[in-house]
Amino acid sequence: MIPVSIVTGFLGAGKSTLLRRILRDPAWADSALIVNEFGEIPLDHDLIAASEESFVSASTGCLCCVVRDDLSKTLLDLLRRREAGEVPRYARVLVETSGLADPAPILHALMTDAALGATHALQGVVTLVDALHGAATLARHPEAQRQVMLADRILVTKPDLAPAPEAAIRALNPAAPLRAAAHGAAEPGWLFAPAPRPAELPDWAAHHTVGLASIVIEREAPVPALALTLWMQGLAEHAGARLLRLKGLVALAEQPDRPAVLHAIQHMVHPLEWLERWPGEDRRSRIVLIGEGIPRHFPARLLAAIEAEVAAEAARRG
Ligand SMILES: Nc1nc2c(ncn2[C@@H]2O[C@H](COP(=O)(O)OP(=O)(O)OP(=O)(O)O)[C@@H](O)[C@H]2O)c(=O)[nH]1
Numbered sequence: 001m002i003p004v005s006i007v008t009g010f011l012g013a014g015k016s017t018l019l020r021r022i023l024r025d026p027a028w029a030d031s032a033l034i035v036n037e038f039g040e041i042p043l044d045h046d047l048i049a050a051s052e053e054s055f056v057s058a059s060t061g062c063l064c065c066v067v068r069d070d071l072s073k074t075l076l077d078l079l080r081r082r083e084a085g086e087v088p089r090y091a092r093v094l095v096e097t098s099g100l101a102d103p104a105p106i107l108h109a110l111m112t113d114a115a116l117g118a119t120h121a122l123q124g125v126v127t128l129v130d131a132l133h134g135a136a137t138l139a140r141h142p143e144a145q146r147q148v149m150l151a152d153r154i155l156v157t158k159p160d161l162a163p164a165p166e167a168a169i170r171a172l173n174p175a176a177p178l179r180a181a182a183h184g185a186a187e188p189g190w191l192f193a194p195a196p197r198p199a200e201l202p203d204w205a206a207h208h209t210v211g212l213a214s215i216v217i218e219r220e221a222p223v224p225a226l227a228l229t230l231w232m233q234g235l236a237e238h239a240g241a242r243l244l245r246l247k248g249l250v251a252l253a254e255q256p257d258r259p260a261v262l263h264a265i266q267h268m269v270h271p272l273e274w275l276e277r278w279p280g281e282d283r284r285s286r287i288v289l290i291g292e293g294i295p296r297h298f299p300a301r302l303l304a305a306i307e308a309e310v311a312a313e314a315a316r317r318g
Pocket residue numbers: 009010011012013014015016017018044098099157158159160161181182183184245247263270271
């Protein structure tokens with residue numbers, strides 16, 4: 001039986017940060033990671049694959065609704081390739097859900113699929129809650145509430161930025177063991193210990209926030225750092241709380257050989273991170289925004305206008 005653990009948590013809660021750290025630990029490097037993202041381009045896959053040798057399989061779309069069958073297929077296909085010696089003999093599977101996934105349909109698939117049941121054992125659901133945004137997110141987004149309700153273990157992330165929103169969490173899940181850890185420094189043995197599973201859970205249907213959309217921006221030419229900074233400020237001002245998440249790999253004009261990693265979660269713009277190198281041949285900048293009611297072409301047009309202004313200003317100064 002291959003143990004399977006689900007790692008969930010709302011947009012930007014710190015799932016990739018945690019998993020990157022765990023896969024760097026030699027004791028856990030023999031894990032297969034299945035990453036699922038909301039959005040049309042698999043950025044997490046690039047981010048995790050660029051920093052590790054670990055074995056990653058990415059799928060896009062909402063794991064819980066669009067590709068529910070796909071998780072079963074992905075797990076079984078991975079197992080077949082493991083048996084055939086085509087992939088490393090991983091000892092467990094970690095599934096990183098999209099930030100917008102309701103875990104209930106995923107658990108349902110894992111608990112009811114006969115072929116999966118014969119080969120895989122569900123260990124538990126680990127839910128990450130962002131200390132900074134957690135209370136507001138839990139008040140607004142049904143996916144976030146379901147992630148906490150169905151958690152076997154709760155990890156509060158970003159305790160360096162704010163106190164844990166314990167009251168909001170305990171209102172939804174009074175019993176699951178809870179810990180806090182900054183920058184993914186949590187004990188994997190605690191996170192992934194097998195949890196007792198109720199035979200049946202109520203209400204399998206996915207619950208979703210209405211009206212969220214993802215917008216993708218791709219560009220060939222590197223972007224000046226000043227234009228990028230002004231663009232993120234402009235977006236934050238215009239979209240405010242309607243911008244739930246922004247992340248991207250960007251070629252900055254000042255340093256195009258190393259991609260900069262952008263992260264913003266609601267109002268909070270995290271410091272830029274840098275990858276050592278581009279994850280593949282494709283060196284285009286790619287940015288994904290997830291928001292409510294942001295006009296589809298607005299972010300790209302705003303960026304183009306700011307770039308033109310920055311270039312004109314540079315020309316004026318000679
Ligand atoms: N200050 C602080 N920042 C953190 C911590 N954990 C993660 N971050 C930052 O939060 C941002 C989002 O982290 P990710 O790990 O990409 O979050 P995610 O849950 O994978 O995001 P999605 O895949 O979009 O849902 C990044 O800029 C991280 O560096 C933490 O404990 N403290």
